[in-house]
Amino acid sequence: MSGGVRGGMLFVDGIAFWAPTLPGWPAARAAFRGEAAPLATPVKRPAPDILAPAERRRAPDTVALALEVAAAAVRDSGLDAATLPSVFTSAHGDLAVNDYMCSTLANEPTSISPTKFHNSVHNAAAGYWTMATGCHEASTALSAFDASFGAGLLEAATQCQADARAVLLVGVDVEAAGALASVTASTGLLACALVLSPRASERTVATFHWSLVGGKSGPTPIRSAAARSLAGNAMAGALPLFEAIAVAEPGQEAGAVALALAPSLSLVLVAKASAPVASTTAPALAS
């Protein structure tokens, strides 16, 4: 198959983005288009209003960020959060909670906080999201190191395609804390979310063909200075796709975006109206 292993079509019906210098998709979109600069003074982490006030203060950064972008993307889609299965992806989970757990275990293990412990699970944000929205649909929490955004998008696109349902995708990583910073490369805060739909609607902001493509050509590089300023975060793998959506013009053909999935496998998204072109991507997989 010349374009790799064909996945299908996906329609982006909701989009959200948050970083301390680009707090929200409108700001990020403008910066990725070169129409505005990121904030000179970073803002504090978001306080998502779908959490109760006490939870808003106590929530780990990963949870606050995830719920902020999840709520914004779902709002953007016009869909009911309670009806959406969700895929949460993060390379490392909450590094501050992990730092707390490991420091406490090294020093005074019996003093571990029960709340910090249950917040240390990788699916903490998924749990808080489903509680905050009364959502009983499936939710999952994934990790794939540098390929975490690609892996999350693959899972969300697969669910969307296989079961013909809209799916919420949320990607979050935070700054490495404490001694973990000596091995784990992640700086700053970065969160993004998409609502993927199996069919076009009046809310659709982008439409892609997606496929799996083998070879070691690597992911699409970041193109803007604004995105490059966030490249140290472990969720930076999401940036090329959000840049592509930001710069897309109605009716104009966009290039392919390749996201890493594994050392020699990419998830390739080609904007609708342009056929999958092998020359822009890696060698095709035999299938």
Add this chain to the structure above:
Amino acid sequence: MPAPIVPLRIAAYTVTSAAGVGKAPLRAALSESRSALTANDFGPAPLPTWIGRVAGLESAALPKPLAAWDCRNNRLAWLGLNGDAFIDAVHAARERHGAARVAVVLGTSTSSIGATEDAYRHLDADGAFPADNRNPSVHTPHSLASFVQEALDLAGPSVTVSTACSSSAKVFATAERMIRLGLVDAAVVGGVDTLCGSVLFGFNALQLVSSEPCRPFDAERSGISIGEAAGFALLERADDARRRVPAVAPARHGGGGRPTAGRPAGLYLLGYGESSDAHHMSTPHPDGLGAERALDDALARAGIDAGAVDHINLHGTASAKNDEVEAALVARRFPATTHASSTKGVTGHTLGAAGIVEAAASLLAIEHGLRPGTVNTRVLDPACGPQVRIEAANAPVHVALSNSFGFGGNNCVLVFGDASAGGSR
């Protein structure tokens, strides 16, 4: 309700737990209703509890080419992959389909966090990780699936699912969707979790750890016993298997006369259901709302009614709340003939590996007509219906369910069956 799926063949599976390496020791322990739990001797200051510890991991170094991945969790993964010649089955699948056409989808709750905990106990003078424990690929959740993908020399999608105690059940769902869409032709699913301070002291902080060997569904149960385990299954399309299996052999236990659903003899994933409680981070929904929803979806995907279920491997952690809610769900939804039990008294609660360990126990039940009992339990909680059994029994199992419920209200129910079971698609 979701539409029925085309059953996927379990081409191979293996499990390594406190009972031993490979399927045979677990089968023996289940058959003899023998607990593999031992008094906790893990770590520098062991809590007074019981654990399901895999023997010999301390000396089971990884082969040289994989040595950079060394940590307890990846050692257990490697030990597990070598059980029941599972690696050979994967290599054969790689030859059949191509390395890029085989996915690796593995579940874990804490992955290699034990190595991170070790590093924090041995920080260098600058407060950094010690020089011999600095591989960034180990100190992250995806350590598990990326290690296994490299160890198996595969090149397809590779992802680690980490939804606490439902992790290695949900991998079956993710893999089924990938195979259904034709993204891959086969998937290595499963999971690994190892003993570590985080879970022993964390569950202790939640007052969920028992000071005695866990007694699931016992009226006087007092909490969980934590275990470690590795398990794997190789999923393929049934028609791929048909090309290789020359004839339909009769099932081993009484299934010979049953009409098949048009599939070759063997073991199948018939369905799965996933849901969220939307209730509490560490306590199940009091009415089992999420669990029941996962059950309904699993039965719908399998195209069967609750009455067709011969055996249920319950989540049955021996925590007060889980067992109360799960017992009520089983009592109201299944006939008295369904044999339900928890195997956590044998292996301990292996957390992120519980899904695959209990999937393996369910597959053993089908393969050998072995309905395990609920080991360590003396007097059943009055909330239990006639389905929950203390004693093991030998009787055919055509359809087995496995329940896995995790923190964050994350639920997954799996349905397995023989060739006679489920939809006839």
